[in-house]
Amino acid sequence: xxxxxxxxxxxxxxxxxxVSATTLKEKLRDFELxxxxxxxxxxxxxxxxxxxxxQTFSGGAYKNEPIVSLVQGGILRKKRFxxxxxxxxxxxLIHGSDGEDGTIAGVLDFYNIAYIGPRREASVFSFDKRYxxxxxxxxxxxxxxxxxxxxxxxxxxHTPFPFIIKPxxxxxxxxxxxxxxxxALEYALDVAFEFDESxxxxxxxxxxxxxxxxxxxxxxxxxxxIIEEPQKSDFLDFxxxxxxxxxxxxxxxxxxxxxxxxxxxxxxxxxxxxLFEGALIRCDFFLIDNEVYLNEINPIPGxxxxxxxxxxxxxxxxxxxxxxxxNTIHVDYRYIHTISAAKGK
Amino acid sequence: xxxxxxxxxxxxxxxxxxVSATTLKEKLRDFELxxxxxxxxxxxxxxxxxxxxxQTFSGGAYKNEPIVSLVQGGILRKKRFxxxxxxxxxxxLIHGSDGEDGTIAGVLDFYNIAYIGPRREASVFSFDKRYxxxxxxxxxxxxxxxxxxxxxxxxxxHTPFPFIIKPxxxxxxxxxxxxxxxxALEYALDVAFEFDESxxxxxxxxxxxxxxxxxxxxxxxxxxxIIEEPQKSDFLDFxxxxxxxxxxxxxxxxxxxxxxxxxxxxxxxxxxxxLFEGALIRCDFFLIDNEVYLNEINPIPGxxxxxxxxxxxxxxxxxxxxxxxxNTIHVDYRYIHTISAAKGK
Numbered sequence: 086x087x088x089x090x091x092x093x094x095x096x097x098x099x100x101x102x103x104v105s106a107t108t109l110k111e112k113l114r115d116f117e118l119x120x121x122x123x124x125x126x127x128x129x130x131x132x133x134x135x136x137x138x139x140q141t142f143s144g145g146a147y148k149n150e151p152i153v154s155l156v157q158g159g160i161l162r163k164k165r166f167x168x169x170x171x172x173x174x175x176x177x178l179i180h181g182s183d184g185e186d187g188t189i190a191g192v193l194d195f196y197n198i199a200y201i202g203p204r205r206e207a208s209v210f211s212f213d214k215r216y217x218x219x220x221x222x223x224x225x226x227x228x229x230x231x232x233x234x235x236x237x238x239x240x241x242x243h244t245p246f247p248f249i250i251k252p253x254x255x256x257x258x259x260x261x262x263x264x265x266x267x268x269a270l271e272y273a274l275d276v277a278f279e280f281d282e283s284x285x286x287x288x289x290x291x292x293x294x295x296x297x298x299x300x301x302x303x304x305x306x307x308x309x310x311i312i313e314e315p316q317k318s319d320f321l322d323f324x325x326x327x328x329x330x331x332x333x334x335x336x337x338x339x340x341x342x343x344x345x346x347x348x349x350x351x352x353x354x355x356x357x358x359x360l361f362e363g364a365l366i367r368c369d370f371f372l373i374d375n376e377v378y379l380n381e382i383n384p385i386p387g388x389x390x391x392x393x394x395x396x397x398x399x400x401x402x403x404x405x406x407x408x409x410x411x412n413t414i415h416v417d418y419r420y421i422h423t424i425s426a427a428k429g430k
Numbered sequence: 431x432x433x434x435x436x437x438x439x440x441x442x443x444x445x446x447x448x449v450s451a452t453t454l455k456e457k458l459r460d461f462e463l464x465x466x467x468x469x470x471x472x473x474x475x476x477x478x479x480x481x482x483x484x485q486t487f488s489g490g491a492y493k494n495e496p497i498v499s500l501v502q503g504g505i506l507r508k509k510r511f512x513x514x515x516x517x518x519x520x521x522x523l524i525h526g527s528d529g530e531d532g533t534i535a536g537v538l539d540f541y542n543i544a545y546i547g548p549r550r551e552a553s554v555f556s557f558d559k560r561y562x563x564x565x566x567x568x569x570x571x572x573x574x575x576x577x578x579x580x581x582x583x584x585x586x587x588h589t590p591f592p593f594i595i596k597p598x599x600x601x602x603x604x605x606x607x608x609x610x611x612x613x614a615l616e617y618a619l620d621v622a623f624e625f626d627e628s629x630x631x632x633x634x635x636x637x638x639x640x641x642x643x644x645x646x647x648x649x650x651x652x653x654x655x656i657i658e659e660p661q662k663s664d665f666l667d668f669x670x671x672x673x674x675x676x677x678x679x680x681x682x683x684x685x686x687x688x689x690x691x692x693x694x695x696x697x698x699x700x701x702x703x704x705l706f707e708g709a710l711i712r713c714d715f716f717l718i719d720n721e722v723y724l725n726e727i728n729p730i731p732g733x734x735x736x737x738x739x740x741x742x743x744x745x746x747x748x749x750x751x752x753x754x755x756x757n758t759i760h761v762d763y764r765y766i767h768t769i770s771a772a773k774g775k
Contacts (some may be wrong), residue, residue: 099759100764100766104766127541127542139766142763157471186550188536188550189540191532191537192540194536205554206554209554219567220564222564222568223563359628414470418488419445
């Protein structure tokens with residue numbers, strides 16, 4: 086089965102994406118994989134499988150690989166004599182901006198290329214944590230209360246200590262701090278505002294249990310991964326999470342009773358249905374007093390959360406069998422004739 | 431001043447976009463305009479100014495015009511000897527899908543081309559009427575209650591008659607019906623489901639006053655158009671609205687007192703700020719018992735609502751002076767080295 090892995094991107098998580106891609110190379114051995122690297126300037130390169138290692142990118146050697154471009158229905162590589170047309174579905178594996186903010190979704194939709202990954206609407210609701218709260222509120226999924234601060238605005242915080250500060254639009258814990266006392270506030274805000282124009286502030290619940298659940302829908306049926314209780318100190322900082330992205334070994338299932346498992350899955354489905362079709366996503370939940378709270382939605386989780394599934398190859402195959410297709414609209418110029426007549430042109 | 435007008439698109443409003451573009455040709459005479467036509471298959475053509483008339487498109491003559499393609503930073507035209515690179519800002523004038531759903535925004539962002547038009551987030555919140563309600567609810571703007579029905583789901587409606595049925599994701603009154611009695615329901619739903627997988631149902635308020643207000647922000651200042659009270663029968667159907675899109679004459683200002691004008695502008699700003707920067711939008715409001723309700727957001731209004739502004743050329747110039755730019759993210763491969771060391775690769 087053919088599959089192109091699109092990775093890299095103009096993103097703070099560019100490097101994480103490279104790690105995800107090299108991890109999937111191992112996990113999808115029974116696929117015929119084509120690696121398409123998007124550099125930070127949005128130039129696309131086709132990377133030979135044997136060159137899929139960190140040094141190819143960090144040392145700049147990728148620039149010697151063939152440049153490709155997007156055309157209707159596929160990816161085009163110019164050769165000395167003629168062109169090679171790559172025509173296979175794409176797995177969007179660009180984490181953070183570009184990949185998760187709807188840019189790549191828009192581009193692949195425009196070029197009519199089938200892909201695994203969040204569509205534009207799904208991207209907007211998961212990329213910006215403020216909009217995730219709008220969504221959750223509208224569909225009846227609980228979230229923690231939050232305050233929003235803007236870079237140029239007031240720095241008055243009303244949430245009591247301790248609280249957690251997050252840039253509105255980044256994943257992978259970049260720019261995130263737990264603030265336990267007033268003295269630490271200014272610095273934590275400075276750090277977060279390095280990465281975004283707005284930040285959200287949420288109560289930090291000491292010792293809260295966090296649960297990660299991945300899943301997807303294919304042929305009308307929801308499929309869930311095992312549920313993981315991630316190990317953490319206060320929270321996983323970027324370096325720890327970064328190492329985490331290269332994970333490919335399976336994890337231990339969280340020790341939860343059936344009622345809680347069902348509650349997590351029910352919340353997952355409520356979020357996913359009608360919005361995330363075509364994507365494999367991971368939702369991170371809290372359990373507080375036996376109530377499920379959504380923490381965040383990862384529409385392109387690190388290394389596709391492969392470690393949460395028994396048979397990851399089958400997961401990708403089943404997604405590929407049921408990718409959403411854009412609706413084709415036929416234009417017949419019926420109204421142009423009417424209007425031209427009406428205006429006497 | 432140079433400006434490219436991007437119009438057409440894979441959209442039910444494809445033809446409206448052509449009318450909008452020919453209207454702007456007249457209204458922006460002091461610009462150096464380049465017309466880029468996106469056909470229903472997403473092939474792009476550069477159309478000579480003198481060919482900007484309905485027949486060029488309805489008769490298929492546009493296919494004789496030169497094909498152009500998008501490249502980083504601009505639009506490329508291949509010539510017999512060498513290439514011509516067009517490097518000017520774009521006015522996204524594609525109504526409906528493609529233009530207003532975030533696809534074109536994603537594409538222009540990816541190619542780093544500056545543009546007037548809604549960004550991806552703004553597109554998602556205005557294109558789908560369900561998401562407009564999520565947004566309004568979150569930012570404290572009143573909207574009418576609504577029910578959502580899905581194509582494959584139940585057709586039980588709980589809203590009392592009369593009510594209005596709208597496809598969730600279309601503009602220009604396409605597929606919209608006012609339903610006054612049970613006998614008319616099935617047909618109205620069939621019509622709406624022709625155009626979308628989901629529909630919204632809102633109470634139809636007999637004789638409600640509707641007010642259209644356009645505006646934009648440039649250099650940190652909000653600018654508002656005059657407020658129009660559109661003439662209507664029950665509501666403007668597609669044919670009437672279609673004719674409306676070619677309007678270029680000024681309209682009569684609605685007869686509203688200062689308090690109501692201020693209330694409409696205050697609601698407009700609440701919707702616009704932090705989300706619609708870079709776009710000129712038109713919000714359609716209701717006034718019910720002196721309370722402002724948002725009906726819908728048009729992020730690319732027909733012929734850019736030029737008829738609501740005194741000096742439309744200046745409006746576009748001022749928007750062009752303050753277009754949002756993507757944040758450039760520098761990738762330094764710091765983490766790749768860390769992870770490679772940690773994994774002993």
